[in-house]
Amino acid sequence: MQKIIITLFIICILFISPAYGAEGSSNSGDGAVPPGMESIKEGDVNVVVFKGGKMRKHVDVLMPETTDEYAARKFTDSDYRFEKIEKELAAQKNELSELKSAVKKLEEDGRKK
Numbered sequence: 001m002q003k004i005i006i007t008l009f010i011i012c013i014l015f016i017s018p019a020y021g022a023e024g025s026s027n028s029g030d031g032a033v034p035p036g037m038e039s040i041k042e043g044d045v046n047v048v049v050f051k052g053g054k055m056r057k058h059v060d061v062l063m064p065e066t067t068d069e070y071a072a073r074k075f076t077d078s079d080y081r082f083e084k085i086e087k088e089l090a091a092q093k094n095e096l097s098e099l100k101s102a103v104k105k106l107e108e109d110g111r112k113k
Contacts, residue, residue: 033039039046042062049064056063
């Protein structure tokens with residue numbers, strides 16, 4: 001009877017020790033991150049979110065952005081960027097027309113001489 005108890009004890013130790021050791025050796029979940037997603041570390045927890053996604057605090061719980069919030073934020077950012085590009089394009093068009101008129105004036109002055 002005593003041999004059976006010792007044998008069962010050793011078997012239990014052999015089964016429990018690999019599971020206990022694997023708990024501390026996680027590789028931060030980088031291998032399980034799908035394309036278009038990234039892993040963000042919040043405290044002791046790794047959270048998989050959209051690339052560029054943010055965490056928000058609701059009461060005392062940290063939650064990743066929902067798909068709707070992420071899409072709305074990205075569209076708003078894109079709209080802002082398009083407006084900025086359009087303003088820069090308008091300024092460059094004005095500068096180009098000024099340069100064209102300056103070139104024409106120089107060509108005319110060159111012909112008169």
